Amino acid sequence: MLVRLKVFRFDPEKDGDPYYQDYEVQAEPTDRLLDCLNRIRWEQDPTLAFRMSCGHGVCGSDGMRINGVCGLACQKLVESFGLEVRVEPLPVFPVIKDLVVDLEPFFQRYHSIKPYLIALSSPPGHERRQSPEDIRPLEDAIRCILCACCTSSCPVSQDPQTADYVGPAALVRAFRYLFDSRDESTSERIAMLDRQDRVWGCRTLWKCTEVCPKEIPVTKLIGHIKRRIYETKRESNEGEIRHAPKDEAGNGSWGEDSEG
Amino acid sequence: MVLDHEILIVGAGLAGLRAAVEASETADVAVVSKVLPTRSHSGAAQGGITAALGNEEEDQWEWHFFDTVKGGDYLGDQDVIEIMVKDAPRAIYELEHMGVPFSRTRDGRIAQRNFGGHTKGYGREPVKRACYVADHTGRVVLDTLYDQAIGRHVRFYGECYVLSLVFDDGRCCGVVTYDLATGGLHFLRAKVVLLATGGCGKIYRTTSNGFSTTGEILNLTFKEGIPLQDMEFIQFHPTGLFPLGILVSEAARGEGGILRNDAGEPFMERYAPSIKDLAARDVVSRAILTEVRAGRGIGGKGYVHLDLTHLGERKITEKLWEITSFARIYLGLDAVSQPIPVAPTCHYLMGGIPTDGDGRVRADQTARTVPGLYAAGECACVSIHGANRLGCNSLLDLLVFGRRSGKAMKDEVAGVKTLLTGRDPTKPVRERLAALTDREGPEKAHAIRLEMQIVMTDYGSVFRTEGALRQGIDAILALKERFSRVMVTNRGTSFNYDLMETVELGHQLDLCEVILVSALNRRESRGAHFREDLPQRDDQNYLRHTLAFCATGGPRIAYKPVVLGRFQPAVRAY
Numbered sequence: 001m002l003v004r005l006k007v008f009r010f011d012p013e014k015d016g017d018p019y020y021q022d023y024e025v026q027a028e029p030t031d032r033l034l035d036c037l038n039r040i041r042w043e044q045d046p047t048l049a050f051r052m053s054c055g056h057g058v059c060g061s062d063g064m065r066i067n068g069v070c071g072l073a074c075q076k077l078v079e080s081f082g083l084e085v086r087v088e089p090l091p092v093f094p095v096i097k098d099l100v101v102d103l104e105p106f107f108q109r110y111h112s113i114k115p116y117l118i119a120l121s122s123p124p125g126h127e128r129r130q131s132p133e134d135i136r137p138l139e140d141a142i143r144c145i146l147c148a149c150c151t152s153s154c155p156v157s158q159d160p161q162t163a164d165y166v167g168p169a170a171l172v173r174a175f176r177y178l179f180d181s182r183d184e185s186t187s188e189r190i191a192m193l194d195r196q197d198r199v200w201g202c203r204t205l206w207k208c209t210e211v212c213p214k215e216i217p218v219t220k221l222i223g224h225i226k227r228r229i230y231e232t233k234r235e236s237n238e239g240e241i242r243h244a245p246k247d248e249a250g251n252g253s254w255g256e257d258s259e260g
Numbered sequence: 261m262v263l264d265h266e267i268l269i270v271g272a273g274l275a276g277l278r279a280a281v282e283a284s285e286t287a288d289v290a291v292v293s294k295v296l297p298t299r300s301h302s303g304a305a306q307g308g309i310t311a312a313l314g315n316e317e318e319d320q321w322e323w324h325f326f327d328t329v330k331g332g333d334y335l336g337d338q339d340v341i342e343i344m345v346k347d348a349p350r351a352i353y354e355l356e357h358m359g360v361p362f363s364r365t366r367d368g369r370i371a372q373r374n375f376g377g378h379t380k381g382y383g384r385e386p387v388k389r390a391c392y393v394a395d396h397t398g399r400v401v402l403d404t405l406y407d408q409a410i411g412r413h414v415r416f417y418g419e420c421y422v423l424s425l426v427f428d429d430g431r432c433c434g435v436v437t438y439d440l441a442t443g444g445l446h447f448l449r450a451k452v453v454l455l456a457t458g459g460c461g462k463i464y465r466t467t468s469n470g471f472s473t474t475g476e477i478l479n480l481t482f483k484e485g486i487p488l489q490d491m492e493f494i495q496f497h498p499t500g501l502f503p504l505g506i507l508v509s510e511a512a513r514g515e516g517g518i519l520r521n522d523a524g525e526p527f528m529e530r531y532a533p534s535i536k537d538l539a540a541r542d543v544v545s546r547a548i549l550t551e552v553r554a555g556r557g558i559g560g561k562g563y564v565h566l567d568l569t570h571l572g573e574r575k576i577t578e579k580l581w582e583i584t585s586f587a588r589i590y591l592g593l594d595a596v597s598q599p600i601p602v603a604p605t606c607h608y609l610m611g612g613i614p615t616d617g618d619g620r621v622r623a624d625q626t627a628r629t630v631p632g633l634y635a636a637g638e639c640a641c642v643s644i645h646g647a648n649r650l651g652c653n654s655l656l657d658l659l660v661f662g663r664r665s666g667k668a669m670k671d672e673v674a675g676v677k678t679l680l681t682g683r684d685p686t687k688p689v690r691e692r693l694a695a696l697t698d699r700e701g702p703e704k705a706h707a708i709r710l711e712m713q714i715v716m717t718d719y720g721s722v723f724r725t726e727g728a729l730r731q732g733i734d735a736i737l738a739l740k741e742r743f744s745r746v747m748v749t750n751r752g753t754s755f756n757y758d759l760m761e762t763v764e765l766g767h768q769l770d771l772c773e774v775i776l777v778s779a780l781n782r783r784e785s786r787g788a789h790f791r792e793d794l795p796q797r798d799d800q801n802y803l804r805h806t807l808a809f810c811a812t813g814g815p816r817i818a819y820k821p822v823v824l825g826r827f828q829p830a831v832r833a834y
Contacts, residue, residue: 057586059298116358126349127369129369135361176361
């Protein structure tokens, strides 16, 4: 079948403004959008720029906006979008060229939440024990591939007024270490996350959860961080928490109990 | 621009990151990668990492040692294999201490599963030896090591292609990189350089490897006069998702999955009566293609079924989430109730840049090494895997020899002053690129690449013969000739993939020739190298490693002995 792609183009070397270019490629219904883009670049227009690597949803390179929804080009089959598709770069991040965005701000924010295990006591000569129940809460979070689809789709991250929000991807990784039974910096992590530009920036709008290519319940995980902060503070009698959880979508206050 | 670091690591996969974490304890370390951090292909590893922990049942490093030697059809060097299997438990505990969230047993230990070729009692029956994180072990370990590297202030240069190795008076002192975002060339100068760039699976039509696994570093070292070892040994993983070739982990069979032909017969019972579906990968791949050739593929086509339907939904969704999602996304099928179509897919390069047990690159057949240059991981050939790698031994290789390289480099740089080359090493690279971009010609890189992949698949994959290999070499030489007339249409400076893919193609074509010539000269069958015209293993003449050297008129082939030890070559049956 003949598929028409409307592709966002911008080359800072020669374009004053971005524009859309139409391409037509022959494709099978089971071909990936990534196959179509490669066919364009290899057979029609070698100047088209987009990232890719593994081609099957593991490396996280080919996040882009596909018919208005962020996703991985290697996970979208032609049959899922029919004869016409609009392809644009991930929002939120500055465009470098065509579908390639500058992910430096994404990784910087990711680094800001100390994404590594902090264990102060010296480890034993073998493994530390963790039960399957200890591990279970982490199973969704560790599927994250840092593709940035969630952060790009988040209305809070998209809003220039709240652009300093660390974003859902960084919070998923923060969750992964906060809830790891081996981590020994819980109070520091809680203090680090208890900020308007960190966990309280989340307004429980569920966009991250809707787009996640690895089916991670992102909003729920962020909700667990909020509840953990709230409960820790209540236990320590600190009184009022600084930032009350917001609930603009009308869902459960923590994002834990509703699918949205 | 000249950028200085004490230690420069090329490649941000598991070997490179493990080395970086080790070396950054005392040295200034930079990692350069052609993709962004965390996009490296180690992330696609699924099934696990082997170590004789004995957490699920009795296990011994001696059994792991034997299985690895036998799995490699006695071509692996037993001195380094012994180092690896003995170090394996420590390597796993260390990962656990760094934060890898391994799947666990009921009593809280690291869980272990069966994997192909791993046995107890020297081949008696399968043993649970692979430590895992569901079926996305590689990605989770990659993330953990990247996180560790960030915590240790390792400097990353992402989306930078290495176009040249720089030597000063025989010592490697850095690399020239091409910055994909700007098109700029930089001299990254260092006291020592580690190559950890993975394999070259993309020279085949169907592969589990990502687009970045093009192997140019292998050819860059080859062109510098450094030999490539055992390049004829290319592993085809038995279960690539048909027709895409995406990896469907051996963990599926480790957890009890069964291969079936068109009649529904569990055919591995005929090929490997003792451990059946858990035989070594070369054995299973040949079995699948033998079934297909006999017309017993599904519907007479080129694939068989991997049946998980008897495992139950809980086991499948908990332990095999990723591969289940691949079947659903790409084929629209539910692996809980439907069998998965699979066929062999190019997966792993057993050969590579020869090194000693500390990652130092070997210059030739002797013990002589190349000053300042190290290699680790799939691009290196220590040689652990011999003629066929066992599943889950790859991640172990990356961790053990990545760490040992990092340690050796850290020790070495303490006594090395920065070497200043008098010349500008970017100049010849700039000229080579200009020659490519200025050229007008009728040939397109894409068309040549496609033909190369078909040639390698037709003449140099699972089954080989002298006639086919000769045809393959002729076809590759013809493609090399056409490549000299290739034209790069994109003349832009930012994200010019057209230019970089053309550069990669030149290297890929050279590697194809090395692989086919090495295969032609090995007149026997061993492990993944199966010659239909010479189906027997010939220890008399070929219990030795191939070394291919760059020479005018094609690769020059030499040999060096295998390091034997505890295990003498014996009949290899499963």
